[in-house]
Amino acid sequence: MGTQERIVVVGASLAGSRAAVTLREEGFAGALTLVGAEPHRPYNRPPLSKSVLEGDDDVSLAGSEEIEADWLVGRAAVRLDTAARTVTLDDGAELGYDGLVIATGARPRRLPEEQMALAGVHVLRTLDDALELRKALADVRGRVVVIGGGFIGGEVASTARAAGHEVTVVDAAEPMTRVLGRTVGSWLAGHHRAHGVELVTNTRVAELVGEGGRVTGVRLDGSRTVPADLVVLGAGVVPNTEWLEGSGVHVDDGVVTDSRLFARGHGDIVAAGDVARWPHTLFGHETVRIEHWSNANEQGAAAARNLLRGPSEAVPFSQVPALGTRVHGTRIQYAGLPHVADASTVVTGTPEDGKFAVAFTREGVLVGAATVNFPKELTRLRKAIEARESL
Template identity: 55%
Template sequence: MTKLNRIVVVGASLAGLRAIQALRAENFAGDITLIGAENHAPYNRPPLSKSVLDGDDDITLPGAELLDSDWLRGRRATALSTVDRAVVLDDGSDVRFDGLVIATGARPRGFTTPPGGVHSLRTVDDALALRAELAAGPSHLTVIGGGFVGSEVASTARRQGIAVTLIDAGIHPMAATVGERAARWLARHHERHGVELVSGVRASGFDGESRVTAVRLNNGSAIPTSLVVAGTGVEPNTDWLRESGLKLDNGVVCTSSLFAAGESAIVAAGDVARWSHPLYGGALVRVEHWANANEQGAVAARNLLAGPEAAEDYSAVPSFATNVHGARIQIAGLPALGDAERVLIDDPAEDRLVVAFTARDVIVGAVAVNAPKELIRLKRAISARAAAAEIAA
């Protein structure tokens, strides 16, 4: 393969930082340029919907302080030429490369020109703006979307004594992620902690001109409110790649070793990467959580140096975790790929629940509530592609 002399990393978040750290650990002697749309140093995103809203500003990512002068802060990539091997920036200049790491993450799905008081939550600036509003003591918060961010914000707001309504389009919050049984538990858990759940409907718009006064629903009703957080999911940041010739389909489509399809010097990592997962029969998978970006950025960078023929597959078991109203919820694998659920532990007295998910009688995912040891055991079983008969509690 061609020797790499200049590597460009687009995306200055967790996956991008880990890629740079891996390049240095491998003693890459060429030039490294990091391009980041934000002016902040790479930071930890999971606290933004939890501790940051409570006033804790510690979002430090170890190693971010060591980034050198080849870091273009506040600069957005607008296009990629795979022919010229150049990343075009928002000021019209370009940065040449012979190796590229795409780590541009994802952005929130939102509403077109919402009134004041309607927030999304993806960046530290988003979190600080929302924190100021929560500190002002709103009479009511409406959270649109009961996924990870929505559930965490609802939990934080209730802990602060704020009235909360949670709107979710599904039968129960996070049903598509954690399955029916765990989603029913989560719904009851929200309600036990004072969250009003409105399920099976979608937000269609807002009342209020300069400031939101209500959220309109697609069933014709409205929820009066003084503050809104839209946790309606994210979409990968691939707009800048539309004319690049790279294969895009809900992210940058990659091989099992994270090379962009058809490319030998371009890799992708983190929320933007959709790769062929060896553990799931080569199914294309995109994972939006911290652990994936943390591990994948380093593997992508090492594979870029090694080249496609010597690269390692990225076959890690996806794993996610969150805290909602004091409960630890952990997920391993991909429960959504299961065709059957099996409850292994259901202990209401201790608020413990463990559910395994199988596809064609092979374990593919697991959800554990306040049961970390069981989650570790099931994660190992997923990695080993254990049969359902082997996972009895």
């Protein structure tokens, strides 16, 4: 155990709260402060694009209620001074630390603000976003246009369709092809179409258009305008790192850490969750930033343990990323990093049957898996990825 007396965790969501829980579990008895920009205690985001949109308000995050700490919620960190070891908050308060956990996550990418300001335009990241979108889906009849067919876009499209809306998904590629590969990507495109979703692929959005302050359409590159009564922008996220500017903490699409989650060159600062970019030892030390629940959860815990151990005793974080989603009732899952593969093959089932598994290899070694309606296969392949099996 290190000699820290004061640990500050910035970002009070999944990774931050899991880090705090772990610090206490590991016996840290010093002063622990959690700083969170949202006005809420930590909650769970996955239900926001699923059950919350359907009317269920349960977003509880197990374990976060009991953390013994000073909670500063509704307060944002605006500056970090690594030499003085202080974090400055938006009200001017300064917090000193011996150890710091950076867990500030990410926020949705936006279009120009005058377009975002049109009524009927939504993003989905926070509980407040989800409650607003739920109300809008109930109030508005007509066409919902989802920009971005990734995990969140796919879930929103599927929920909106089930609620009886006309739905168009616009994507710069085939939905999820980059993450899940071409076979699953094309199967998914057919699945959306079979459920009555209009898919506009390989097309970029030029701008949102409106009338009287309300959105009326999405103008695409090439001049077509898709009429829209509601627009949900699911075009990826950007990590929340602005508060680190000038601090000396290295940022490059996330806080760049070593394999043990220490901010490069800082033995008293760790990062975890959607904000962290680290070299993954299982995938040739390729640096990755993963935006999934289980990664943030496990990484929060691992970062906390490493912070207490100190750099000389810390261990690399090498959990295999994994994520699942449901689109029009069908379970789609993946594990590993399919996008780093140089080959892929269907190993079980067939796309025609709507139940199949795809394995991804790099130089013959398994690096990823994607499954449709096949959780057992995902579990098997995930273990094989961990064991660096060849195909």
